[in-house]
Amino acid sequence: MDRSRPIGVFDSGVGGLTVVRALMERLPLEGIVYFGDTARVPYGIKSVATIEHFTAQITEFLLRQDVKMLIVACNTMAAVAAQVVRERAGTIPVIDVIEAGARAAVGTALAAGIGVIGTPTTINSNAYARRIHELEPGARVYSQACPLFVPLVEEGWLDHPVTRMTAQEYLRPVLAEEIGSLVLGCTHYPLLKPLLKEVAGPAVRLVDSATTTAELAAATLQALDLASVRPQRPEYRFVVTDVPLRFQTIGERFLGRSFGPVERVDW
Amino acid sequence: MDRSRPIGVFDSGVGGLTVVRALMERLPLEGIVYFGDTARVPYGIKSVATIEHFTAQITEFLLRQDVKMLIVACNTMAAVAAQVVRERAGTIPVIDVIEAGARAAVGTALAAGIGVIGTPTTINSNAYARRIHELEPGARVYSQACPLFVPLVEEGWLDHPVTRMTAQEYLRPVLAEEIGSLVLGCTHYPLLKPLLKEVAGPAVRLVDSATTTAELAAATLQALDLASVRPQRPEYRFVVTDVPLRFQTIGERFLGRSFGPVERVDW
Numbered sequence: 001m002d003r004s005r006p007i008g009v010f011d012s013g014v015g016g017l018t019v020v021r022a023l024m025e026r027l028p029l030e031g032i033v034y035f036g037d038t039a040r041v042p043y044g045i046k047s048v049a050t051i052e053h054f055t056a057q058i059t060e061f062l063l064r065q066d067v068k069m070l071i072v073a074c075n076t077m078a079a080v081a082a083q084v085v086r087e088r089a090g091t092i093p094v095i096d097v098i099e100a101g102a103r104a105a106v107g108t109a110l111a112a113g114i115g116v117i118g119t120p121t122t123i124n125s126n127a128y129a130r131r132i133h134e135l136e137p138g139a140r141v142y143s144q145a146c147p148l149f150v151p152l153v154e155e156g157w158l159d160h161p162v163t164r165m166t167a168q169e170y171l172r173p174v175l176a177e178e179i180g181s182l183v184l185g186c187t188h189y190p191l192l193k194p195l196l197k198e199v200a201g202p203a204v205r206l207v208d209s210a211t212t213t214a215e216l217a218a219a220t221l222q223a224l225d226l227a228s229v230r231p232q233r234p235e236y237r238f239v240v241t242d243v244p245l246r247f248q249t250i251g252e253r254f255l256g257r258s259f260g261p262v263e264r265v266d267w
Numbered sequence: 268m269d270r271s272r273p274i275g276v277f278d279s280g281v282g283g284l285t286v287v288r289a290l291m292e293r294l295p296l297e298g299i300v301y302f303g304d305t306a307r308v309p310y311g312i313k314s315v316a317t318i319e320h321f322t323a324q325i326t327e328f329l330l331r332q333d334v335k336m337l338i339v340a341c342n343t344m345a346a347v348a349a350q351v352v353r354e355r356a357g358t359i360p361v362i363d364v365i366e367a368g369a370r371a372a373v374g375t376a377l378a379a380g381i382g383v384i385g386t387p388t389t390i391n392s393n394a395y396a397r398r399i400h401e402l403e404p405g406a407r408v409y410s411q412a413c414p415l416f417v418p419l420v421e422e423g424w425l426d427h428p429v430t431r432m433t434a435q436e437y438l439r440p441v442l443a444e445e446i447g448s449l450v451l452g453c454t455h456y457p458l459l460k461p462l463l464k465e466v467a468g469p470a471v472r473l474v475d476s477a478t479t480t481a482e483l484a485a486a487t488l489q490a491l492d493l494a495s496v497r498p499q500r501p502e503y504r505f506v507v508t509d510v511p512l513r514f515q516t517i518g519e520r521f522l523g524r525s526f527g528p529v530e531r532v533d534w
Contacts, residue, residue, distance in 0.1 A: 006290075039307075039314075039317050040306075040307060042309075045308075046306060046509055047306075047509050047510035047512070047513075049510065050306050050509050050510070051282060146423075147418060147421070147422050148415070148418050148419065148422055148429075149417040150418075151414060151415050151417075152415065154414070155414050155415055157415075160434050161432060162415075162429055162433050162436070164427060165429050165432065166429050168431070172475060209290060242313055242314050242317050243314035243316065243317070246314075247312070
């Protein structure tokens with residue numbers, strides 16, 4: 001396969017840009033095509049059948065862009081529809097945020113318990129707990145849905161008393177279990193890292209699935225001899241399903257830099 | 268027209284059920300077909316073109332159900348796509364929550380200012396302010412987007428310290444203008460009425476667009492001689508675009524009673 005082909009990254013909206021940011025830092029030679037389904041966001045409250053249908057559509061779009069690897073940067077899609085992506089991808093490698101987060105959690109905190117926070121659909125799917133138990137059968141996993149974190153991040157209240165009070169309430173039952181690590185099982189949550197670190201305290205290590213996904217992507221490209229070797233500046237494309245205005249405004253906070261042009265597909 | 272035909276009510280999700288509840292109380296002889304676009308909710312963050320497209324689709328669906336009146340129970344759709352509904356409805360009367368709320372606000376608080384709260388799309392559209400100024404050119408209107416209220420209501424935190432703190436922050440600039448009434452420009456907000464009443468204080472009258480819409484619907488049916496005269500129990504139908512589980516769970520809080528069967532259409 002041509003190693004200069006881009007990596008396809010997709011999400012239900014802007015959240016996956018935290019993964020893109022981590023990829024840009026970890027793999028600066030790789031081109032990226034990002035797909036954000038902004039006309040149909042959020043997925044976290046939708047049914048499995050609907051999410052599978054949307055995920056299949058996006059996968060086929062990215063395969064047509066001739067990507068060399070697919071990254072499911074949306075925890076909800078990874079939780080309920082990763083199989084749909086793998087079936088369609090054939091020999092193209094597929095990485096997802098849950099696999100990456102589960103591996104990193106198991107690597108860090110075997111003795112203590114592992115906390116997992118995410119959207120209601122991600123948590124109710126039990127995908128993290130299942131994967132962590134496969135990797136480490138003795139692990140104690142404590143999960144908590146945090147439905148207000150995404151709207152709080154999108155409101156920009158990253159360090160606000162309301163967000164702190166909400167985090168204290170959501171994390172109380174998980175922290176009561178003496179966890180050693182807390183998996184941020186939603187791509188919006190890395191923006192809350194400083195606040196969550198404060199609320200969780202110094203004994204709890206935060207596992208950020210954006211950086212762990214970039215690590216897993218790097219290792220996989222290496223193993224398959226697919227890493228780009230071109231020294232020139234790679235191309236980044238951003239494709240969304242709704243008009244890009246809001247995506248650009250909010251997205252820059254997630255990406256940590258400004259965008260070039262954003263394309264729109266109309267389904 | 269056959270007066271026994273049902274009223275069509277639609278919304279992007281569950282919120283419009285507060286309007287259905289008010290209609291059931293105000294017009295107990297009328298049958299209702301409710302349409303909630305739960306697979307594509309929320310509309311409040313989507314573009315005008317996307318909202319117009321979705322609204323047209325729903326309008327055509329309800330016209331095929333042979334309704335005698337259409338009620339746009341979603342503030343966002345009323346703000347940016349009411350014209351789309353009216354064009355397609357032809358001679359079928361169309362009522363929307365913004366028209367109803369604007370009339371009620373003007374009726375109550377001429378001397379003092381009028382506050383309007385809603386989703387970002389509703390507020391940015393200026394639809395309430397424009398309609399209020401048409402009805403009462405001298406009115407002082409102060410608007411405030413409250414993007415966290417919908418997720419807080421859906422989380423069920425109707426009387427929670429986090430919700431109170433959020434309301435205090437959102438309402439501060441509006442209350443500073445010495446308003447006499449506050450229009451709840453989103454169908455989710457009637458569930459926050461007790462808390463908002465407390466935060467706004469006794470001098471501010473809350474204008475609930477669910478009850479004002481039911482009043483306007485009653486007056487319109489009367490004026491057009493379309494009110495049902497059948498004494499038997501009317502039929503209520505609920506149609507959604509995603510699997511109905513979440514709609515039923517959250518919806519009962521909005522409707523104030525339990526559902527019969529919920530139908531699903533697959534688009």
